[in-house]
Amino acid sequence: MFKSPRTQWENILTKPLVKQTKFLNKVCSVNRKDNLVIRQAFFENLSFALVKQIFKLVKNVIKADGIDFSFQDLILDRLLWVSEISHLYPEDREVEENIIFGEGYHVYTACYYDLDLIIEFINSHDDINSVCDLGSGTGRALLYMALEVDRELEYVGLELVNERVEFTNSIAKYFDLKNLFFKTCNFLERPNDFLGFDGYYLYDPVGTDDVSLLVSYFEKMISDGAKFYILFISGWDDLMLDALDKLETLEKIDSIKSRKQQDRYVNFYKVI
Ligand SMILES: C[S@@+](CC[C@H](N)C(=O)[O-])C[C@H]1O[C@@H](n2cnc3c(N)ncnc32)[C@H](O)[C@@H]1O
Incomplete structure (x- = not known):
């Protein structure tokens, strides 16, 4: 049969x-x-x-x-469903060194091993009930969190490229995930769109020129009394790492060497 x-x-x-x-x-x-x-x-x-x-x-x-x-x-x-995504990342010679090439396909996303560290952290911090991915790309990170975190959180991904948002929302719909939503938005121009989350997940979110602007938004949120965590996988963007390390209102809870990608660290911060 x-x-x-x-x-x-x-x-x-x-x-x-x-x-x-x-x-x-x-x-x-x-x-x-x-x-x-x-x-x-x-x-x-x-x-x-x-x-x-x-x-x-x-x-x-x-x-x-x-x-x-x-x-x-x-x-x-x-x-x-996050394979066959090359068409969402048209080749750009300028940023080619930041694209990770795999066997016959490429991704521009955190590896599962490092995301496991983020998931372990969220699982051991039950005051995290919502996570915002700043620059959610093709959604691997949030989908994997939604799959593996041991309780139901609210997940929002903000992404500049509308085709990627349409793609990720179609996956959330396919799996009937009501707690996962992606929005087309330039978060540097619309900082209000990312107010009020318990955790911010970042993986190469902005170019070096925009690091200070993004960090200034976090500073403003902190001075307005917001309490949150930053879950940041650093790599080539040491500028962002330095800027967050220097914020006196942030405590660096941990920094763990990437299990897979060279020179990357998975960093955890908490507003004091
Ligand atoms: C390296 S990818 C990270 C993908 C995802 N966070 C992950 O870990 O799988 C960075 C994404 O940020 C997006 N991005 C860059 N600047 C942005 C901005 N100002 N507003 C919204 N998205 C932005 C890019 O289009 C890209 O898809």
């Missing part, structure tokens, strides 16, 4: 790792050119709750060396 891909996932989730590994290698196989071939039908019509369980399965199989480690992000991105 034909079993739908969704039923097959549900069934395999109850089975031991050996069987899960075999199944994952059936739906994600490696061809003779060492490319990953994904059987699309197995990645469609899955609920967010099921995707959450499949994420665990994928991570377990990878941990046990059951599938090539380098395919992890491709598989996870496909599950969240």
Whole structure:
């Protein structure tokens, strides 16, 4: 009898790792050119709750060396629908060094390993009930948080490029996520749009020329009495790191070396 891909996932989730590994290698196989071939039908019509369980399965199989480690992000991105996004990032020679190229595709987003640190932090700080991603891009960060944070938060992504916002809102709608919303907005021109969140997540949010303006908005919010956290993955933008480090009204709670991307740190600040 034909079993739908969704039923097959549900069934395999109850089975031991050996069987899960075999199944994952059936739906994600490696061809003779060492490319990953994904059987699309197995990645469609899955609920967010099921995707959450499949994420665990994928991570377990990878941990046990059951599938090539380098395919992890491709598989996870496909599950969240944030793959095939190159058209949303037209190549720009000026910023090429900031684009991370992968196997046949590129992303311009934080890696899952660093996002795990952000999620661990949010999970251990129950005073965070809302998170704003300043420059939400193609949504990997907020979608992953919505998937893995152990309680339901409100998530808002502000993004300059309307096509990216349409794309991310379509994913939120596809998964029926009422607590995740993306808005087209230049947050440097509309600072009121990001008032009132418990946490601000930043990953290369602005160019060096605009760092002082963005930091001045945080300063103003603090002087107006706002209390919040800043979850900042720093890298090439040391200017932003220095500016936040120098703010006397911010306590730097932690700074952890990126597990994957060289010269990056995952930094956690709290308004004193
Ligand atoms: C490096 S991406 C980060 C993506 C996302 N935060 C993540 O971690 O997956 C930065 C994004 O910020 C957006 N951006 C830059 N300046 C902005 C501004 N002033 N207002 C809104 N979005 C902006 C860019 O268009 C880009 O999509």
